[in-house]
Amino acid sequence: MENLQVQFKMRTGNAIAVDNFSLTVESGQCVGIVGESGCGKSTTGFAIMQLLAGNGFITDGRIVFDGTDLATLSEKDMQDVRGNKIALIPQDPLTSLNPTTKIGRQVGEGYKIHRGASDEEATKRVLEVLEMVEMPRPKERLNQYPFELSGGLRQRVMIAMGLVCAPSLLIADEPTTALDVTIQEQILDIFDSLRKELAMSVILITHDMGVIAGRTDNVVVMYAGRKAEENTTEKLFATMRHPYTQALLASVPSIDASKGATLRSIAGLPPDLSKEIMACRFAPRCQYATAKCHNEDPPATVDKDGSEYACFYPVNGPAGLDEVKVEIRERTVSTKEILRITSLTKEFPIRSGPLRRKTGKVHAVSGVSFAVYEGETFGLVGESGCGKTTTGRMIVGLEHPNSGEIIFEDRDVTSMKGRATRALQRDRQMMFQDPYSSLNPRMKVGDIIREPLAIQKVGTHQEQVQQVARLMTAVGLDPASAQRHPHEFSGGQRQRIGLARALALNPKLVVADEPVSALDVSIQAQILNLMKELQQDLGVSFVMVSHDLAVVNYMADRIGVMYLGEIVEVGDSESVFRRPAHPYTQGLLNAVPLPDPKEAKNRKGIKIEGELPSSANPPSGCRFRTRCPRAQEVCAEVAPPMQSFGPVHEAACYFPLVTPVSVGATKAVRKSTKKSTGEV
């Protein structure tokens, strides 16, 4: 690919989405493209496939594939290339499969078109590729519809579709973003082994530095449609030259990161590409920028390490600790419980038939107990479908538990109704995941933040408006923009609005449900820092629900690991992450992609196989046993009790990875867990 330029025709003029971008992929190589959203990564991928949206055109440059320039091919010739020689694996496996077509036919379609295969030949080939992607029970899958498969399995089907004609180049556009870490690990492993077996080239497009680190040979960092830096993976991570690469890496929360440090974030946002930029595109956000950067466009430079970068003042290697503003925050976490939940269960009925009779139930949460102390952050982690969100919703009263108790501020709020709960709602609030659907698009931002005050009738209208202004300042928004609508704000700003709303009533507890999972890393860091800061100032407790262990590690004082509706391990984050007792915790930790190529490649240990079992019909005994490498017969019989592994560290496993404190003590702990899980 040489000097590629892609333009989009817009009402306001042409936007140059990709500019002067060159990339070489050799056969058998895996090249990663990384960058924030909106920087042209996916556009590059689509441009190679000639699948740009209707208003997108390649205006300059060549895309040479095996000696032919794809940019000049006719649509008809291009059809021969697509799926046959180059395959694209899209981001979202849930919407990328035709829901009304059986898997077998869908995967075989391309083979029939390109190879003129008969139905039998196609079926044979489909079975072959399904086996290649390690699909469990491939024969059964042929006649299944996409809705019968989980997200991870669907992504396998997507990969199988890409592989069916044995292409020589595979473009994977964020192939694992929509998946759980455990499944992500499995899918990435498949990519790796396939690449080796089939000598296929892969372009891996992702925003996740961790995914890039362990899997690629070369990395291209894209910023605002341009190449910011390119090098081999190891050299790039060790001796990066472009400040953008450095900043991007510094904003990733790592599971080894020290607690007290404030995460680095990149201020500002990428430039508007519909305007011509005559300077370094990163200059407005760069901490090293000088007048020269703001006036001249830096040319691409190649240094002796083979690194290609576009910067006047290259940095050398990752940001050292001395450059990071380190603030050791001594936080006073009191021992006063603000929330205690005991053997909480929630079951959702499965209804079917014309009369919607109950035909079964989903055990979303079965017997969860933990406590949250004043001013602390309690992290709740686990794969999607493990019941962590449901638990959070029960805590704030959006869902009523089937049994168990929620004691909030020494009052049992489980069965409270009507007026009494309304007053209590002041003290427990929720922050939501999706910055788009969590704000009413037709309300002004000021009114959105004022809504809780209005509902609870706190103060006069005038006082409420003043409070809104204070809140907006506190979360780093200009109070003057209170008259604007949510669509005028970016994702990160919307999440700030959500935080301001959750804090409006000065609550004692905020349940944050995946508050940053929809944001770019650089912005994630800003929100996480802000939450920490405000917690420091306000003394509010957070229950942080997240699937991202690194985020939870950065935020939480104590952590509960959930699996299929049960807490399998609970403890202070230090113990849980450094000395995990439960194999599931260890597996989760191992699945987190590390933004360090050396460590990522050398990682060993427990890998979680397979998929989360159905919670309508959970396994007997220990629920994790079906995926556990240490499982034995006893695990299937009786569910293991909680054992103590330290003062505040407990896990439920017969064969834990570390030795329990003392065998004799176990029974005593078992009794006490019932009423006081995780007490100091």
Next chain:
Amino acid sequence: MSNSDGTGAPGNFIGPDVPFPGAESSVSSVGEESSFSPSDKVESNFRQGLRVFARNKLALISVYVLGLLVIACFIVPIFWRTNQTSLLQQIGVPQNQPPSLHHLLGTDVNGFDELGRILYGGKYSLTLGFLAGLITIVVGTLYGMISGFFGGIVDTIMMRLLDAMLSIPNLFLIIALVAVFGKSTPFLIIVIGMTGWFLTARLIRSDALVIKNLEYSQASLAMGASKLHVIRRHVFVNSMGNIVTVGTFSVADAIQLLSALGFLGLGIQLPATDWGTMLNEGTQELWNGYWWEVFPVSILFIVVIVCINFIGDAMRDIFEVRLRDR
């Protein structure tokens, strides 16, 4: 407006910072701290809406055309008097006259001036259509919102009831009711209104179902808001686009239905008239070559329906907040 769009789909339609429709991750916004200078004037909701509406030229033309028609039907007859009320006065007046200077569109089977008749009938058609459409939208919205928001058993019962009513052909139901209870004008309005809201209710119900589960409604509940507050503040406001759009279309539907009734001879009774009734009379004379009794009124009728539909389209855009200028 469709709600699924509001939940974070990447494709903003305008806005320079999102030049890659569907290409990036689910986060469409590009970053932080886009700066608003406090001096930026914030336009009121209403004015912003008007601006979006005015962008749709067809709708703007439609508004002018409809406005002219309303003036013609309601105000012109005050200045330009023709006899439309007394059949007695028509005795001896020549019937079925072709257009002439004296009668611009000729006269009809009773000797009434055709142009005056069109304006007079239009008054009935438009008023009845508007009132019936209003009933449709109010009843449909209430029914759909209650059903969708409360869900569960309430929803099941209300929706099965709706299915039962939908299974009876609309026109058949109206004819039966009119045949039993008579053809008075207020009764016609009520009958047409009360039989037209079924599909509206369904649409609003599906809106309510989606919106009540969106995070902002949930957030409101978590703040301790009452259900009524959530319905009013979130569900109603966000289905406004659909309500207004469907409302405009149901006015068109009601006018059409009224005309169908008139055409079947069940509409407004002589000496009053509406466009449907006029068409009914006109077609009986068409074989005699009296074209002026059919074409002008049918053309006007088509123009009105088309105009209302264009306006309805543009109304939908008004409530699509994201279509506004940034």
